Amino acid sequence: MTAEEILQQIQSRFREEIRTAEVRRGEACVTIKADRNFEICRFIKEELGYDYLNCLSGVDWTADKEMEVVYAISSLKQPGKIILRARVPQDEPVLRSVVPLWGTANWHEREAFDLFGIRFENHPDLRRILLPEDWIGYPLRKDYQDERFVAYPWEDRKPGSVPRPTTA
């Protein structure tokens, strides 16, 4: 199935839910409304036959006050790739989990929860995966602050002076 055909299929089925749709580098790129992400993913998996979830990643669009979840979906039987984006507001980042469709989404969604604070409804086991369970904050958010991020004062260095670490 070519990227144009994929787009046409998704658009004819979910006319109201599509925000933008385009073909780039031979991939079908679709931005959808976040509240129907599960239905659209199920349509892509079960009716279009793209049953391999390559990657699920969060993006923090802090200027727009939004968080984004990007699904990269492909198939092992047919060519064509789909990049599916769903945006949720930053103050309440909640989406439906796609774990019932793809087992691999389990750890990817836990990672997005861990590092971005995006919550996935109906996830079987939503807890931190990479960071310790008592960690405060979500490091990959653009407004995340940590005293260890303070820059080392290289620009202050004069010839012969001893570099000193910055304290917060």
Added chain:
Amino acid sequence: MTTINLHLQQVKERTTESMEEMWVNMGPQHPSTHGVLRLLLKLDGEVVRECIPYLGYMHRCHEKIGENRAYVQIIPYTDRLDYLASMYNNWAYCLACERLMEISIPARAEYLRVIIGELQRIASHLIWLGTFGLDLGNFTLFMWCFREREMILDLFEAVSGQRINYSFMRIGGLALDVPEGWLADVKAFLAWFTPRLSEYDRLSTDNIIWQKRIQGVGILKPEDAISYACSGPMLRGSGIRWDLRRDDPYGIYDRFEFDIPVGPNGDVWDRFWVRRQEMEQSVKIVEQGLKAIPPGPVLAPVAKKLRAPVGDIYSRVESPRGELGHYIVADGSERPYRYKVRAPTFVNLSALPVMLPGYMVADAVAILGSVDIVLCEVDR
């Protein structure tokens, strides 16, 4: 009730309770986890009923570091992801940037990348075979595999000056051309290496203990492999003939002829056998590359300060462990806005709770070994 009777009753209650099931920690400091991984196993006697992996002991938020570096500065950090296949990590990252910035690289650099990448695949599979042998108690195989891996490391040291963390690839090609006579050295290595494979077979494939340990153990069904998005030898071991070098070719892999070995049953043996045969195929690819490599430059003329146009890309390659993907979002500056690594072993490891239940604790070591995990890549 007397005190002694009360005590006996408590003991009895506790005993029956603990006879039913028991939670056992495997790791974080366990030799067969090849790093720091903690598995919580629920045991019924000696049979594993449930497995909960705990990750993150090596987490350093590679992606946050990447977001605060220029595109070129990220290359040394990619070495530290999968430190057993650093060349391939360099390649995967540089390829993603080249696709994003629409840079084409010289023909000689393409051929050298394939030659170096396939040598790296052999080295990576050798270290896997060796340490897997160690997990199963086969120490000689470990020493023999490391002997040949050292030769590949010597070759890489000759081109990059490093033995593990090469940082040899650049956006637009390679850092340097290979030294004079290096290609002849590669040829000599291949001539030495090919007969060694049958030596390994005498210790592993033909060894009845080896066969009994790993045949019919840790079966991963094809539908589970797809649902858990397994890739690389994990997927091919489950009978699915899928290799990005052939099915979504990058670089110049479409010019090479090679077979894609698959295993029919999806057990540990099939994953072992797929990797064992892939080493032969890599030798074939390197030989073809040595015949066809043209002279010329190895680095395209690229700007010193690279800026990517606004947009995003999901780029993937077939690393020795599976599909290594990079998702990069660019905002037009010299740093990536978002930089995500889809690590193959992170995804492959997520299928472990499906594979382990129903097998003995002793088999857990073999099953975990067959996933070929590198914890620095899993935890990022």
